[in-house]
Amino acid sequence: MADYRQAGVDLAGHDALIAHIAERAAEAAQPGLLRGVGLFAGAFQLGDGPDDPVLCATTDSVGTKVLLAAQLGGHEVIGQDVVIHCANDVVTLGAEPIFFLDYLAVHTLDNEWVEGILAGIAKACRQAGCALLGGETAQMPDLYQPGSYDLAGTMVGTVRRQKLVEPCGVVGDVVVALPSSGLHTNGFSLVRRILRDRGVDLSRHRDTLLVPSALYSPDVLRLLRDGVSVHGMAHITGGGIGGNLNRVLSPVCDARIDPTAWERPSVFGWLQELGAVSEDEMRRVFNLGVGFCLIVPPTEVAAVTARRPDARVIGALVPGSGKVVFAC
């Protein structure tokens, strides 16, 4: 039975590290700091008036999806993914993405795939409405294997102070899910291990494995501009629904999620069966078809589904202690 720790990824160690980074970050706090390490994006205010801008920023990478892209050719997807991932992070605070910077680390420059990555970055920046402000391309032949590379990026967004979305969900609110396009960028160390262990011919599954992540920021920003009341948002990445939605729950609420309330894309069933992955591990590693969650009062569901007919109510906030629980 495959799991993520065997695939070399230590999620518990990672959580402990985040707590430690938060301590270190506290040593370097500054007056404008509103939200530091631990949420989907940090927030820094440039003034203290209600209309003054708050900057929201996040850094993220594409993970080992880059290794599959290197094998199968899919560099434009990787470029899109890094921008989309970061845009989905900053919009959880209500912020509009304004500019992006990329970090590309390579063994040696190879024009064909660098071109693909850049084309993907530029394409997704246009979709997210942000400028490509700069970046760094580092050639490090002794750190990276020939033909391999790593890609990360940073998105900065802005929101007026009074429009910053603060998590404020209460019992009775519902959880509305926006569908993912598939794996997005998470769980690929496990995916690759399963496929390798089972000797799967990767090239036959390229279109299933290398799908660009879904971009949520344009629709979410439209909902906010339309005045829809949103009590919190979660971008579902590594850690799954349980490990991301919990970041915007109050300590007196649980989110009770009905795992039958949405259709799970077939890629997840296929991987689960191939790797004999437990249901708990699936939930802990993958988005399972839910890429983004909004916590809203029940009265706002119609406004969300009017804009996004593919949105689904998948759960509700109940009295609890800040956990996500799965129950039909």
Add this chain to the structure above:
Amino acid sequence: MADYRQAGVDLAGHDALIAHIAERAAEAAQPGLLRGVGLFAGAFQLGDGPDDPVLCATTDSVGTKVLLAAQLGGHEVIGQDVVIHCANDVVTLGAEPIFFLDYLAVHTLDNEWVEGILAGIAKACRQAGCALLGGETAQMPDLYQPGSYDLAGTMVGTVRRQKLVEPCGVVGDVVVALPSSGLHTNGFSLVRRILRDRGVDLSRHRDTLLVPSALYSPDVLRLLRDGVSVHGMAHITGGGIGGNLNRVLSPVCDARIDPTAWERPSVFGWLQELGAVSEDEMRRVFNLGVGFCLIVPPTEVAAVTARRPDARVIGALVPGSGKVVFAC
């Protein structure tokens, strides 16, 4: 004779890539974009009034200095370096660093050195006066070798629109150099190759090789606040004085640099002799003791040296075509 291309780093290919990235970035331009790819930092304005903030942002990495740090132990230095490098970049536009995000990619989490890196990041954020807003730690056992890691970061700074430093040097201006602390973070692929080829015992030279970069932003910001007129600034990184100072020259000026005008730290002579590196290659790869350049009218030199007695006039702007020329 060692050179940088043999060490696996293609500076000419990198320059061509930057031009290509600039084209791609133009496809994703947005109204607020003031400066895109190609300078030390990008600039994005949040409003168009003279007092409205301009955001200046840069992403950079520490390069293969991380490999020496992994061998010799010096992770705190690496953490400091990534912050300092980025702070020195954004201050070239007159911007004050406000927050930093790091990207740390690892084989597996190792608390001892992650702790060192974080301590260095937090220390340098305090020195630069910026918040540590967030970051990403990615575990990718199939992309990185055991015990190795990569570290990059993004700094965002702000400056009022009317205080943004626009390159505007004219013939007769002088170039004032602030000393580097040694190698900073550039040229380490060549350094490591020379040391390996010569069988040098690295541990005997740890204190020479793993010195934190010099941080210039606090002193430069004080000069600007004091009203010193600055016509352009260059952070001297990969590419040396010639490949960085040229980025802030007008197309009708050359910077004529006197290579005898400052004392070259002994590490450069040692490496040059060990590796039989040509003088041209030394100038193209290393900072040679000059970490930061200010272009100022001659009347402002006294104000700079009053704040920084270690500053040296190393050249002047002469009629030309935007090049840096070395001549006694």
